[in-house]
Amino acid sequence: MAVVAAEEDAGAAVAVEDRVGIGWRGMLAASVFANLDRIDLIEIIADDHFDASSKTLRALRTLSDQIPITLHGVTMGLASMFPVDIRRAENMARLVNTLEPESWSEHLAFVRAGGAEIGHLAAPPRTRQSMDATVANIEQVSKIVGTVPQIENIATLIYPPASMLDEATWVSGIVDGSGCRLLLDLHNLHANALNFGDAPEDLLLRFPLHKVSMIHISGGQWAAEPGGDRPPRMRLVDDHLHDPPPIVYSLLTMVAAHATQPLSVILERDGDYPHFGALLNQLDTARLALQQGRDIAAQTSEAA
Amino acid sequence: MSSRALECFLAKLYTDPIALERFFADMDGEARRAGLSEEEIAAVGHIDRAGLRMASASFARKRERYAPSRLHLGELLMRRWFK
Numbered sequence: 001m002a003v004v005a006a007e008e009d010a011g012a013a014v015a016v017e018d019r020v021g022i023g024w025r026g027m028l029a030a031s032v033f034a035n036l037d038r039i040d041l042i043e044i045i046a047d048d049h050f051d052a053s054s055k056t057l058r059a060l061r062t063l064s065d066q067i068p069i070t071l072h073g074v075t076m077g078l079a080s081m082f083p084v085d086i087r088r089a090e091n092m093a094r095l096v097n098t099l100e101p102e103s104w105s106e107h108l109a110f111v112r113a114g115g116a117e118i119g120h121l122a123a124p125p126r127t128r129q130s131m132d133a134t135v136a137n138i139e140q141v142s143k144i145v146g147t148v149p150q151i152e153n154i155a156t157l158i159y160p161p162a163s164m165l166d167e168a169t170w171v172s173g174i175v176d177g178s179g180c181r182l183l184l185d186l187h188n189l190h191a192n193a194l195n196f197g198d199a200p201e202d203l204l205l206r207f208p209l210h211k212v213s214m215i216h217i218s219g220g221q222w223a224a225e226p227g228g229d230r231p232p233r234m235r236l237v238d239d240h241l242h243d244p245p246p247i248v249y250s251l252l253t254m255v256a257a258h259a260t261q262p263l264s265v266i267l268e269r270d271g272d273y274p275h276f277g278a279l280l281n282q283l284d285t286a287r288l289a290l291q292q293g294r295d296i297a298a299q300t301s302e303a304a
Numbered sequence: 305m306s307s308r309a310l311e312c313f314l315a316k317l318y319t320d321p322i323a324l325e326r327f328f329a330d331m332d333g334e335a336r337r338a339g340l341s342e343e344e345i346a347a348v349g350h351i352d353r354a355g356l357r358m359a360s361a362s363f364a365r366k367r368e369r370y371a372p373s374r375l376h377l378g379e380l381l382m383r384r385w386f387k
Contacts, residue, residue: 114312
C-alpha cells in the first residue's frame, strides 16, 4: 500500500493511502490467495454471484475477511431512459448485505431496451435527458441497495448517436447530480479519445478528477474499421485481454498528480492470462505510477 | 434528444443483423417506422456507420461468449430445482 503525503485544503500535510488490487476471476483465485501480501483489495463481479450457492458465498465472505473487497455490477443498465429493473437492484442489495464490501459500482451504460438484451455495455445518447434519467436511476437503486454506487465511464466503438454533449460534460453532470464518486476506467477513456479524435490527456483533464475514488486499468487491441479503406482505418477495442499500455500508466500518474483523495486501482483482466507474476508486476507498475503522480503534486505544492 | 423509442431502436440495431441491414438500406424510413422524432431521425441519418457495424459485431461476440450452453443451462435449472 503506497502511503504518500499530499496537501490538505488547509495546507497541512496528510497521509494519502493509495491501493492497488485486481479483479477476482476463478482462473486467478489460487494465485490471488497465494499473493495477498502484494494485493491491497479485490474487485468481484457482482452479477456472477447473484445466484451463488451458500458455499460460494461463504468462500467469498472468507475472502472479504482477509482483504477489502468491492463489488462491480455489469448488467444494471443505469444509463437508460427506462427505469432500472428493481430485481437487479435487489440482487445487488442482497449481495452487499451478505459480503459487506467497502463499496459497489456500476457502469454508465444501457444494456437492454425493447426486449433486446444487448449482452454488453452500450453508450446512450449523451444528452440532458439521458443525464437526468441516469441520475434518477442511480437514486432509485441507491435507496434499494442502501448506499450509492461508484459509477464508471465505458468504452464505446460507436460515437453515441444523437449525442448533444461531449463525454466529459455528460459524465460530470451525472456525478454532480447523483453525488456518486467516479470509477474512472483509464483504458476506456484512452480508447474513446483515440477513436473519436481527442487527446487522452486533454480528455482526462476534463473529467471530474476530484471525484475519482477508484480506477480501472486494462488493455485492448486495434481492429480495422469495415469498409475496405487502404490503409484501413483502425479503432482501439477495450478487451481486457491485453496488458495495459504505457499510456494508461501515464494517465494514472496524471490522475494522482491532480487528485488529493486516496485512489484505489484495479487491474482488469478477463482472459489470455499471462503468468501471475506478470500481473503482479503490472500492479507494481501501477503503484509506481501513483507514487510518481503524488511526487509531482508534492513538488508543485512546494514550489507554490 | 433521448427517448425510449431511440434507445429501443439502437438496441434493435445492436442485436438484430437483419434490422441492421434494413437500416443501412433505408435509414430515414427505418427510423421513422421506429417512431423516432424528426430530430432523432435527422441524428441517426448522420450515424457513425463504421462504428455501428463494429459495435454490433462486438456485442454479438460478447453474447456468444457469455451465452450459457444447453448443458450449462440444464445445470443451472437443476441447481435451482434441487438447491
